Amino acid sequence: MESGERSPRDMRLRAIGWVRNELRDLHPPQGTDFSAVESVIELLTEFTPALEGVADYSHLIVIYWMHRVAPGDVTLKVHPRGLGQMPLVGLFATRAPVRPNPLGLSLCRLLAVEDNRITVRGLDALDGSPVIDIKPYIPEQPPEWTVPPWLRPFLR
Amino acid sequence: MESGERSPRDMRLRAIGWVRNELRDLHPPQGTDFSAVESVIELLTEFTPALEGVADYSHLIVIYWMHRVAPGDVTLKVHPRGLGQMPLVGLFATRAPVRPNPLGLSLCRLLAVEDNRITVRGLDALDGSPVIDIKPYIPEQPPEWTVPPWLRPFLR
Numbered sequence: 001m002e003s004g005e006r007s008p009r010d011m012r013l014r015a016i017g018w019v020r021n022e023l024r025d026l027h028p029p030q031g032t033d034f035s036a037v038e039s040v041i042e043l044l045t046e047f048t049p050a051l052e053g054v055a056d057y058s059h060l061i062v063i064y065w066m067h068r069v070a071p072g073d074v075t076l077k078v079h080p081r082g083l084g085q086m087p088l089v090g091l092f093a094t095r096a097p098v099r100p101n102p103l104g105l106s107l108c109r110l111l112a113v114e115d116n117r118i119t120v121r122g123l124d125a126l127d128g129s130p131v132i133d134i135k136p137y138i139p140e141q142p143p144e145w146t147v148p149p150w151l152r153p154f155l156r
Numbered sequence: 157m158e159s160g161e162r163s164p165r166d167m168r169l170r171a172i173g174w175v176r177n178e179l180r181d182l183h184p185p186q187g188t189d190f191s192a193v194e195s196v197i198e199l200l201t202e203f204t205p206a207l208e209g210v211a212d213y214s215h216l217i218v219i220y221w222m223h224r225v226a227p228g229d230v231t232l233k234v235h236p237r238g239l240g241q242m243p244l245v246g247l248f249a250t251r252a253p254v255r256p257n258p259l260g261l262s263l264c265r266l267l268a269v270e271d272n273r274i275t276v277r278g279l280d281a282l283d284g285s286p287v288i289d290i291k292p293y294i295p296e297q298p299p300e301w302t303v304p305p306w307l308r309p310f311l312r
Contacts, residue, residue, distance in 0.1 A: 011168065011169035011170070011171070011221050011286065012166070012167065012168050012169070013167035013169065014256055014257060015167070016256050016257070047232070047248075047256070049232045049233060049246060050232040050233070050246040050247040050248045051246045051248055051249075052233065052245055052246035052249065053243075053245035053246050053249035053304060054246055054249045056249065056303065056304035056305075057301075057303055057304065058298065058301045058302035058303075059298055059301055061261065063257075063259060063261070065167050076203070076205045076206040077206070077208065089208055089209035090205060090206040090207045090208035090209050090210055091206040092203070092207055092210050092290045092292070093207075093208065093209035093210045093212065093213070093292055094292065095291055095292065095294075099289060100170055100172050100203070100289070101169050101172070101219075101288050103219060103259075103289050105217065105219070105261075105291060107298075109298070130167065132167075132257050132259065133255060133259050134248045135248070135251055135261060136249055136250065136251065136303070136307075137301065138251075138303065138307065138311070139298075139303070139311060140263055140312065141295065141297035142214065142215055142263075142265070142293075142295075144214065145213075145214045145215055145295055146212065146213060146214035147212065147213055147214075147292070147294065147295070148209060148213065151292075151294065155294070
């Protein structure tokens with residue numbers, strides 16, 4: 001390991017809850033519209049008090065563990081979205097799941113909060129994914145931005 | 157543990173690099189303008205190939221480990237931004253660091269990519285923070301959004 005003097009202590013995550021939805025296929029059909037999928041996040045009940053005030057937001061950012069990705073399945077160069085006609089680019093220029101740390105990040109529309117259950121739309125996690133963190137969405141769209149040419153056709 | 161049948165395998169993170177910047181105080185002075193701070197992310201050199209194409213983006217999302225938060229320091233209700241005059245709200249209605257999983261998330265302006273070094277502006281991580289993931293920023297500002305009244309004065 002490089003930078004040993006700054007070596008972190010053991011970085012272990014705990015699930016704060018799990019995703020419940022209809023996404024059970026490891027490889028959903030190309031063209032699946034995740035933005036329409038509704039999911040329920042079932043939090044461990046110990047965290048119910050931490051949800052107070054969450055319903056004042058319209059959107060949440062959900063960080064989850066991509067539990068169906070094989071451990072150690074890391075690829076440094078990928079064709080975005082698994083499409084062979086796309087250029088081969090660096091992993092960190094994409095959101096491909098074959099990452100050193102298989103964390104997914106999703107901006108979701110909040111539909112309801114009830115006890116320890118949060119209903120959202122647009123979460124791209126598979127059913128059963130452990131939820132790692134929930135952060136409120138705070139608008140901070142940059143006034144100007146750039147993306148690679150290959151990504152432009154996919155922007156909504 | 158609830159939902160035992162969906163209990164995840166061991167979720168352990170590895171640092172892919174470290175943050176280098178001037179933020180050394182655990183509690184930066186109130187009013188510190190993180191948006192102006194420049195940081196260098198030093199990736200482990202094994203990941204240099206995964207940076208190809210990253211420079212085509214103007215912004216990145218950096219996930220990092222808040223290594224200076226005491227382990228187990230979780231508070232379910234907080235005053236946002238540590239301000240006593242703010243209402244006491246649920247942890248998940250804030251970005252306070254005392255989370256079950258101390259992951260920070262920051263939208264940054266990309267300034268340069270050189271070999272295994274990424275220079276960014278606006279990363280709110282302290283110096284020495286382990287970097288967990290780097291994802292490209294893909295514009296997806298919701299057309300409409302809501303935040304709590306207490307947050308509005310802080311929106312840029």
